[in-house]
Amino acid sequence: MATLTVNGEARTVDVDPQMPLLWAIREHLKLPGTKFGCGIAQCGACTVHLNGAPVRACSVPLSAADGGEVTTIEGVAGQDGALHAVQQAWIDVQVPQCGYCQSGQIMSAVALLRDKPNPTDADIDAAMRGNICRCGAYGRIRAAIKAAASQTPSRAAGGSNHG
Amino acid sequence: MGKWTRRGLIAAGVLTGGAFAVGVGIREGHRAPRLAGMVAGEGETLVNVWVKLAQDNTITAIVPHSEMGQGVFTAMAQMLAEEMDADWEHVTFEQAPAHEAYANYPLGKGYLLGDIRVPGLVADSLNGGMLRVAQNMSLQITGGSTAVRFTGQTGMRVAGAAAREMLVRAAAREWGAPAAEIRTEKSHLFHDASGRTAPYATFAAAAGAMSPPVQPRLKSREQYALMGQSAKRLDIPAKVDGSAVFAIDVDLPDMAYAAVAGPPVFGARVTRLDDAAAKAMPGVREVINEGDFVAVVADGYWRAEQAIAALDIAWTQTGRETLGQDAIYAQFRTDMARAVETGQEQRDVRSGDARGAAAAASQRVEAEYSVPYLAHAAMEPINAVAHVKDGKVDLWIGHQNPLGARDAIAKALGYDRHAITVHTCFLGGGFGRKSEADYPIMAVRIAQRFNHPVKMIWSREQDIRQDFYRPATTARVIAGLSEDNMPVSWDYQFVHKNDPVEATHIPYAIENQFIHFAETENPIRFGPWRSVDHTQHGFFIESFIDELAHAAQQDPVAFRRTLLVDKPRHIAVLDAVAEMSGWGRPMPDQRGLGVALVESFGTIVAEIVEVDASGAVPRVVNVWAAADAGFVVNPDGFTAQIESAVIYGLTAALYGNISVENGAVVQSNFHDYPMLRMDDAPAIAVRIINSDANFGGGGEPGTPPAAPALANAIFAAKGQRIRALPLAGGGRLA
Structure with missing residues (x-):
């Protein structure tokens, strides 16, 4: 138990x-x-x-x-159902293709932005290299992380509501 | 099949004359009630097969393709909505049920049967590829980059235009106004002279009762409002919050879980099974010896997989237990040499006298290339949920050919195919693997032993080792150059001829050509892999053209340009990609640019790779791609497909290697079948050229140029010619 x-x-x-x-x-x-x-x-x-x-x-x-x-x-979304800044950026940048890996990608990105609200490319490489995307959406994932980071810092850096 | 034959549909008054292209006009209570019942919800009227109009004026595109990441639902919906003048904010999509009425090659079928009048507007879209697929009657396939090209052009657009015309006619009758005076915009009808206006839904029933027009008028490009726009993908919101349902996510009452073990050597069968340890595990319900595989059914997947690991299985000898990768390549060479020696070459293309011209040429260039087997490794491992009860089968699956899967199950296991319902889920990647019928049949074989549903999940190891592989192949090319350094002959030999037939052809104007292949045994099972034969032939052809350019002491772009006679579209993409990349600029030491140009699935793609070859494994820094797909329906979606295809192709070129030792696939998971990851992903820039040629595909054509562009870039960077893939892991790039 x-x-x-x-x-x-x-x-x-x-x-x-x-x-x-x-x-x-x-x-x-x-x-x-x-x-x-x-x-x-x-x-x-x-x-x-x-x-x-x-x-x-x-x-x-x-x-x-x-x-x-x-x-x-x-x-990951707010109690009111509002999408997390990372989720919204994923939609804005049109990241997912098949979408199967994206739950994991988003969880890694949320953790990254909570720890490093303005990540460098090297930070993104280090935080995201453990997540494979066979559809090859890496460029869009990187762009979406940067887009989420440029949102109001409190929201992007707030991480999940429960974590 | 009963009243659902094509003729039955026509007899229903739905498809008259050439109206096959328009689709089915049908509504609840229609004489075709079964179809209506499958897609029409309460209060809805089904205007035709590809469009459904609800009473709240929502329009649903019913898409006979599977969504595996390529954005097909959105592109299809855009094409439908464009012709229908629909309000995009209220357009949604639905996966078409696995049913003949949704077969996505109705036109090709009708054309072949010869008694269907094909509307002139869409007849132009028919080509050999479509007819070939139709001949196979492989209905509802997602593959071959066909969605926009065929289903969109001949189905969705025509359906949308027909639906709009029918609504206009219905309104005209009700309002007593000439149809020509009624205009449509954002899912509404307007009669400006009388000031009347109404949402489409007002006339849904009246339109559904009408016979569809024989030749609905399609918009010209100047009239496009939605096509050519980067509409946001309709499936993406569900893919950022975990709510998108893949087959592996299907959860049914009383469901059990199955893990499987297939034979390490293909074709082997179980001779002995010791399952005592497995059966002793808590939660293990049954160990099933199916002969060609073993399954464990348990309360949960983890336990089932643990029990699989605890099995002791002995397999029959197939005679291939000592087979190794080197022997496979050696066999290719032997069989290729024998074919030439004995004059037993299988002819693919022959014009002029390639060998005579090569013998007389002032310079002869020759090279041999090889590529290994490749697995697909979609992120969602193979799985399916099956429930067999009272002789009926329900199957939840992500599949590229759900109707084909259904028919394969019926044939293999003796079911009436109408007793089988396939519920198609999102595919967590497909890339060709999920067009095979093996795993749907396996899922049903397991489930038919139980009254409850069973979810079969393959471990990643099974997924890699029980694949249908992009074949290992070898090619040998010999060309002659004239005194003025122009190629006069092209002698191209390879093993394994699959699809598409034109994958071995070259766009270059070389007078004497002999393209031929040798018959050989390839002991590992074959399956289509993103762009199929174009993957290997794109690498062979574009690498060798590069070798020829260097032998001729010419710039690789200029050399190709000279040989592209009467190929203005090819030249345009080549020029575009050269301009994007700054081709010809000075490069730092160990850096190089490489180019490749491949037409596949109706789309011409040129790519230039910038590589940093200073390390043990080359690093791809930038990729530029220019593509002419005729006209791109959703530019951002198309761009994403090219980006995806580039990564897929580069992954294979850098790392992709499935090898066989002792008759079995060596690799098993991502540690030994590595993938390109975030930190080695290049920046990719894509330019779309809308030439207004026939619509080309989007999902596959970006893949073939990636490997040769990379190999050519390495040659530019350090003078090392890559003739075998992959670059890393095999010690091929010292």
Whole structure:
């Protein structure tokens, strides 16, 4: 039995503590926005925030998240439903193509901007190189991160509402 | 198929004469109620197959393609809305059900059957490619960059124009005004003389009862208001908040999860299965030996995958257990040499006497190239959800050919195909892999053992190792240069002829050509991979043209230009990309510019790569691309496709390598099948040239020039000619 705060809500999951957080989120908490891509922390599709830090949920056992705060893509928007500046920038720059990797990309970008509200290209490289996009939207992801960074700093730097 | 044959549709009074192109005019209560029931919600009238008009005046484009990232729903909706004078703010899309009535090659089909009058306006859009696909009856395929070219031009636009005309006629009758006096704008009808106005929905029912026009008048380019605009993609909002539903996200009551293990050596079958450890795991429900694969069904996917890892499976010997990659290439060379020695070349193109001209030429240039197998590695691993109950199958899947998948399941497993319903979801990438029928059939084979639904998910390792691969191929090219350094012959030999047939052809005016291939066994299963045969032939041809330019001591752009006789569109894209890149400018040490030009799927793309070749692995700094697709419906969406295709092509050129050892695919996941990432992604600039030629494709044509442009840039940077891919990982670029 693990107890988590997921997107601001207390949740319990009664499964094998060795189950990766990814599958607990998808199959037991029924939050399918976090994606399975590789299972070995190589692609970033499963990126969520655990206690504020971006992690690859496919490679974090549930036991390691017990008692922690988890934010998924479903919890990035404001309580009022207003999109996070990163999400809005993703729309403005028309980033997604197939869209499958974008939950993870957005989670990585949100964490980046919270830590570095005005990231350099090198910062973006370092924060985003763990997220593969087979549609090759890298140039647009970079542009959208910069667009989000240029929004009011408090909003962009505010990060997720729950992380 | 029953009343849903083409003739049945015509008999329903929906498709008369040449109106096949217009689509189906239908509404609730129509004599074609089954179709109406599939797409018409309460209070809606279905005006024809490709457009649905709701009572709130919302217009829905019903798109018979799958969305795998290419923005097809938006481009299709734009084409429909343009002709319909629709209010774009109230246009949405819907995936067409997997049903013959939505087959996206109705025109080609009718044309072939010979008893359908094709409207003159759209007959121009018919070409060999479309007819070929139609002949295969491969309905509803998303691939071959066909959406805008065929479905959009011959379906959506005609449907939109027909719908508008029918609405105008309905209003004219009701208002007692001549149709010519009624104008349309933003989904409203206006009769200025009487001051009457009404939303389209007012006349939806009346229009739906009318027979569609035989030849709806399409707009000319000067009249376009939506086409040519960068409308925001309709599918993107759901892709930034996690709400977009891919097949892997489908969640059904009582659903179980399956993981699978396929044979390491293709074609092997299970001889022995020890599943004691797997069965002892909590949550494991069943271990299934299907002979050609093993599945574990469990309460959750993670447990199912763990149980797969705990299985001890022995496989039959296929005779390929010692096969290695070097032997495969050696076989290609042997078979190519034998074909020439014995005169058994399979002829592709022959004009003049290439060998005689080469023998007489003042300079002879010869090179051999090879490319490896490639996996698709879409971000969403292969998966499907199947529920078999009472002899009926429901399948939730991301597939490029949902009707084909349905028919393949019916044929393989003995179902009536009408007992199978395919629910198409968003595809988390496809690139050709998801046009294959293997995984839909597997999902149903597993699920038919249970009363509850089963979600089958492949591990990334299965996804890489059980793919249908871009084939490894080898080509040998021999050309002769005349005394004035012009090529007089082109002798081009390769292995594996697939599609498109013209992928081996060259745009260059070389008098003597012999393009031919050798039959050889390629033991690894083949599948279409973004741009199919153009990937390898683009690399071979454009690399060798570059070699010829250097042998002729000419600038690679100028050399190509000279050979592009009567090819003004090719020259225009070449000039554009040269201008964008500052071609000819002095470059720092170890930096170079390389160019390549490939026409594929009706679109001509020239790319120039700027490379920094100072490191062990070359770094692509910039890519410039110019593209002529005739007319681009959504410039930003098209630009995104070119950017995507460039990255896809560069990824393969730099890293892409699937190799075979001991008869099995070596690579398994992103650590050994690496991808281009953010920190090595180049800046990409795209220029669109609207030449007004026939519409070309968008999804694939950006891929083929990327690899040769990179290889040519490396030659410019350091004088090293790249004749084998990939550049990294294989130690080929010391």
